[in-house]
Every structure is written in structure tokens, then in C-alpha cells.
Amino acid sequence: MALQADESEATFAALRLTMVECQIRTFGVTDHAVIAQFLAVPREKFVPAAVRDLAYSDTALKIVDAKLGGPERRLLPPLVLARLIQAAEIKPTDRVLDVAPGTGYSTAILAGLAQSITALESDPDLQAATKANLAAAGLGAIPVVGGPLHEGVASAAPFDVILVNGAVEDHLGQLFAQLRDGARLLTLSRVANSVDRLTCRAVAFEKNSGEISTRTLFDASAPLLPEFRKEPAFVF
Helix, strand or coil: CHHHHHHHHHHHHHHHHHHHHHHHHHHCCCCHHHHHHHHHCCHHHHCCHHHHHHCCCCCCCEEECHHHCCCCEECCCHHHHHHHHHHHCCCCCCEEEEECCCCCHHHHHHHCCCCEEEEEECCHHHHHHHHHHHHHCCCCCCCEEECCHHHCCHHHCCEEEEEEEEEECCCCHHHHHCEEEEEEEEEEEECCCCCCCCEEEEEEEEEECCEEEEEEEEEEECCECHHHCCCCCCCC
């Protein structure tokens, strides 16, 4: 059994290296610290067993099925996550809020880049999974807070970086309020009136003197996080 476990570890390590070399490095991710984290964190240990063999595929892995009664949730593809984190320009002294980490993979990546991380998850099962996965990775000291995603974690603010792991349409105001001046929020903005409900653009918001500026980064796709759904407008 030990030999089989060792073989499995070696297989996943090889797949992790391939992911970094063929998905991440070749599509504009050049930050050495970011690349090192994607090489170091075993993604297969942060995904459900049913999709473990797909841990290093360039896809958004489903972690909650909408058929089970709640909203569908997916982990962002590694390339999308890597490009968002690189755009955040995280410094070793930064305080980061990781919103909707799902199973904790993004939190584990961020843990090697910033001074402190707070994870916020609204789904109780995913919150429990994040806690368990981080503990298994030796990162059990990272606080994992439960609550509505759009409300952030005011008690731990202000933050230098906020990462939202999913698509948004609206309701970012409370998160913006928890950014310190000069800080950044990275997320995926849902493209209005798109035929494909997953079509988004990665965006970086920056707060300066209380004002929020927006910079478009690249095209991507992700399911909408319900807390950030825009309220339907009344048409007369």
C-alpha cells in the first residue's frame, strides 16, 4: 500500500509540474513567488475525491452541484487563479481576505505570499472542508470565517488585497469599504447580456483616496456567486 501511495504522490507531482510549465508559465504568469506556490501546494488534496484525477486539468472543477439544492460552485481553473493572484501584486507584509475559497486551495496558495490570510466561506460544508484541508496542510491557524460573502470580515479589516473566487455582478460595496487606501480587489465580473452565463472578465479594483478605479485584465469564465447577483430592474 505504501508503494502505491508513493506512486500516486509521484504521479500528482508530475502533473503539478506539467500544470505550471504548460498552463501557468506559458500564459503570462512570471512572478516567481506565485509560481513557487503553485508548485508547492498539492491541488489534489483540495478537491473532492470524485474529481481528484482532474485536479490539474485546466478546468473549473465542480465542488457543489446545483442539483443538490444549492447554487453551483466551482474552483477556478489554476491558470485563472494564478493570473488573478499575480495581478494582486501581493507583498509579504500584506493582509489578504480570500472570499469563497470553496475547499481552501486558493487560501493555501495565498498563505505562502502574504503576512496573514482570512478565508470567508458562506457554504457550511465548504467552510468545514476548507478548515479540514488547511489543517491537513499544516495551515490550521488560518481563520476560516462563515458568513455572507458580500459582507466580508469587518473585524479583520482593513485588507491590502481581497480575492473573490467567482463571478460578481454587484454588491461589492462592503468589500470595498474593507480595503485600506492603495489596496486591491481581484475578481471576475459577469459580462451583461452574454449568451454564455459563465462569460466574465477578470478585473482589478483599486482604492485610492476613497475612490475605486477599475482595470480589466483578461477574459475568463466562472459561475456567478449568488451573494453578488444584481437585483433585477423593474421595467415599466
